[in-house]
Amino acid sequence: MELRVIERTDTELRIEVAGEDHTFMNVIKGALLQTDGVAAATYDVNPEQSGGQTEPVLSIQTEPDADVDPLDALGDASRQVQTTVDDFTSAFTAAV
Template sequence: MELRVIDKTDEELRLEIAGEDHTFMNVIKGALLETPGVAAATYDVNPEQSGGQTDPILSVKTESGTDPLDALADASQRVQDLSSDFTSAFEAAL
């Protein structure tokens, strides 16, 4: 997975995430929307609307005092934790 910051301010982040599709993008967007301090999170994979861009672009807007990179780190950690919990539960069920 390759990440490229397109734009970054104190309260907004646009990040290209190469090689991903709706499956991953929906998971990270959902985790961001559950993160305290996040006002909005969305992504775009439509090349017509993104100037020919084919890799998804994640957009995050945070409330004052919340750094969008910190919010993304928190959301990513929660996704990792959920995945680990699921793996443990799955292995226990076998």
């Protein structure tokens, strides 16, 4: 996985997530939508409708009055995904 920031402002972030598909992008988008201060999170993987883009692009918008940096929100969402995976791994290990 390689990340490349395409655009960044105080309330918006567009970042290319090379090497990933819908599986990962849906998970991170879902975690972002549950993150405090995030107003919107979407991704696009359709190159024909995106001017030739070949890798997924994640877009994050934070609430203007929430004082949340979109990059920090992405970090928080990533840690939440890791926690969920760790919890699942523990439950799975205990079950088998």
